[in-house]
Amino acid sequence: MSLFRPDIERIAGYVPGEQPRETGWVKLNTNENPYPPSPKVVAAIEAAAHARLNVYPDPLSTRFRQLAAELFNVEPDWILPANGSDENLTIIMRTFVDPKEQVAYPYPSYILYETLAEIQGASWVRLQLNADWSWNRDACRPLIENSKLVLVPNPNSPSGTRWSDDDILALLPPNGVLVLDEAYGDFCDDPHSGELLQSDAGKRIIITRTLSKSYSLAGIRMGFSVAHPDLTRGMLKVKDSYNCNTLSLAAGVAALEDQQWMKDNAARIRQSRSTLTASLSELGFEVETSQANFVWATHPEGRHQQIFEELKNRKILVRYMRFAGADENEIDGLRITVGTDDELGTFINAMREIV
């Protein structure tokens, strides 16, 4: 007899992208920022390490909440800091979704949402996107109407698509909450400042953000959600008392204070994204217009898995991804993180040999 909950026995669990521990890899597979964090972040960590690690952190992350609130033109009580936006998504699922309730998310997209729903004992449905990554609103509507939670990465992964506010508002479930997972929000050409939250619909929208990508801090696990205090109030009950540690909070505060560092790196990445897109197009790939720090590339001749393997043999890691299609076909392709220009040069040279 298994001692686990049946839901846990049944599921496979989420498998994150490979994280080789040794150096020497060109790592373009998990959308990390190739540039280091602000030197002010490093200094803040050092100061915190010499301060009082023997006492608990501030359970409400007061200073961090103030800074994050300013970015979205809201009050600090809209902000819930967490141990990576992964934890924000977990907290959201546990706050709003009861077992047997339904969760919806676009597909192809970030399949972690399925695992989080399954752990909660909830069901999930896929909002199948059109081949050009646009929404089939008529097909989606009844699924959304029956969902307690709709989770939408914007920009989307793996496509890098950024959907318009008009598209987004059509996804608001009439009896539930819409989560906009904006892990890649800072890489958009025209990032928003929380305008959508000020609308009436905004009272049922939760935005999640992470410092992993644009702030070059995947290692410190800091994320946060932005949502009306009426929603945040419940999420606060679910979070562990001290979910953010002293060092990550110090790093997070310093990172948010140094907006220019983040913006300069995001601009460099946008520049490299253009070059990468052009180079892949020259090699015969179809590359989606990306507003994130990665691109989704497919080749008319397929062979994506083989290309992935041949790159890996050269110690270049990208992400090979395969999804079920709307019809019986599978969709597959390569998701390539925008690294430094040097890394991307190495990648493109290898691709010239392989393709």
Add this chain to the structure above:
Amino acid sequence: MSLFRPDIERIAGYVPGEQPRETGWVKLNTNENPYPPSPKVVAAIEAAAHARLNVYPDPLSTRFRQLAAELFNVEPDWILPANGSDENLTIIMRTFVDPKEQVAYPYPSYILYETLAEIQGASWVRLQLNADWSWNRDACRPLIENSKLVLVPNPNSPSGTRWSDDDILALLPPNGVLVLDEAYGDFCDDPHSGELLQSDAGKRIIITRTLSKSYSLAGIRMGFSVAHPDLTRGMLKVKDSYNCNTLSLAAGVAALEDQQWMKDNAARIRQSRSTLTASLSELGFEVETSQANFVWATHPEGRHQQIFEELKNRKILVRYMRFAGADENEIDGLRITVGTDDELGTFINAMREIV
């Protein structure tokens, strides 16, 4: 209409002990270690801060698992590191307990377990302890038989009681899992090395540990569980992919490597615990025999809340706690963390004025 799950709407949420942000307090309320962590920990954090914070941490915390395993004479696949043992407890609840199932825990004890059960939609029952903090086995047996999870702090809080292996084995639920929350395990006069895990019963026992207390690292949020791989396997599915961050892992590894530092501090605290117990006894308090880094003190004349307030007026924080008794009486008293001898001197001097 509330958008929250009804369970979340209903609960109040757990309220941790006060964490004043300004200095100048004698803080004896949340069982922090008054001594700083090993200088090797600080050095490890500094090195990690200068390394690669832009990439994700090791999702399996390989080195940390090796070191923790050695302390309990098990293999690394018995260890699950987490963002504080709070997260271990949350992961355990989500792995083993379905909504409507029952959780049991001793009372008076750590009431966080009730909140965690409520968030999961489970019910909880209290295993009421005798007035001398011993077990009423006959009364407990039927409650344990119907429980999926039994959670027992050992040593207990607020009493500091350490229960024997014989007592512990009587708490194993026949159709469930026994969790031994050993946050204070290193402060025992005679700490164990995982012997209980080697028995047949050990396959259904999970030990949780934290680096917050004995390793002086409440600020970094590192805890771990020790359990047979058949149990750990399910918990791994529930944890977030990167639940431990690069800096906490570096600190945790360095802390586990420097056992002597921890043991020296634990020995100092045991020494101060004896002195504190004697001083409080002289002042007319009844003090429980404690195997933890705090003592539970009650005065025949009561007035515990008033004493707490008068201490607070002097910027000395202890914990005033009140519990429902087996009969209609309430149990209340003061839980005092074993601080430095200086802090305890200040505390005792104040007590001489107050009592």
